[in-house]
Amino acid sequence: MSDIATRVTQGVQALAADHLRREMWQAQHRAGLLTDAQTYEALADAIESDLKGRAVDGDMPWSATMRARKRVKPLRKAAKAMREAAASIGGTVTAYETTDPATVAQARQDKALRKAERKGAAAAALNTATARAVERLAPAQSDEESAGAPKVLGDYFKNQRGA
Structure with a gap:
């Protein structure tokens, strides 16, 4: 024994x-x-x-x-x-x-950092998309423009082609 x-x-x-x-x-x-x-x-x-x-x-x-x-x-x-x-x-x-506790702690820290980076990138993409939508739907700033007039160059070309 x-x-x-x-x-x-x-x-x-x-x-x-x-x-x-x-x-x-x-x-x-x-x-x-x-x-x-x-x-x-x-x-x-x-x-x-x-x-x-x-x-x-x-x-x-x-x-x-x-x-x-x-x-x-x-x-x-x-x-x-x-x-x-x-x-x-x-x-x-x-x-x-x-x-090993040090290895586990480092792995958790790296995982949390990657998660925060992904969340930040998603938030930035959402803010950009929201800003573009608000730009397109904003009321006219002058009398010559109509409400929702294309503010982005890509939208302008879409409207020109009749898309």
């Missing part, structure tokens, strides 16, 4: 340490898990070949092979689980690094 507690404590300390120590911890544990997976695979191969050679009276030609595969299936599953665990070690380290 103390071995598990010691390993967990060392893992947490390695994650909290600098980048180099985290990489060393990651490589060490990945190698250990992959070694365990290879051990389980080798054990499964040895047991399977032994069981294939043990024929029982009344067996069909394939019965020993099927029985051997059935018996080593848990070992193969354990080896697969070890390989998956080795692959997930990198994700654990990355998740730990990306949840």
Whole structure:
């Protein structure tokens, strides 16, 4: 039990340490898990070949092979689980690094800044569109102009073409 507690404590300390120590911890544990997976695979191969050679009276030609595969299936599953665990070690380290409080705070600040910029750009576009609409719909400023006379050059050309 103390071995598990010691390993967990060392893992947490390695994650909290600098980048180099985290990489060393990651490589060490990945190698250990992959070694365990290879051990389980080798054990499964040895047991399977032994069981294939043990024929029982009344067996069909394939019965020993099927029985051997059935018996080593848990070992193969354990080896697969070890390989998956080795692959997930990198994700654990990355998740730990990306949840660093300083990194999270900076990401939130950057997101808020981008949001404020988008809102400002949208407000500016709305103000411009509103100003143009008011310009077009404004009452005439002199007696020669009619109300809603084109004030924008594009509107003038639209009216000239009969659009």
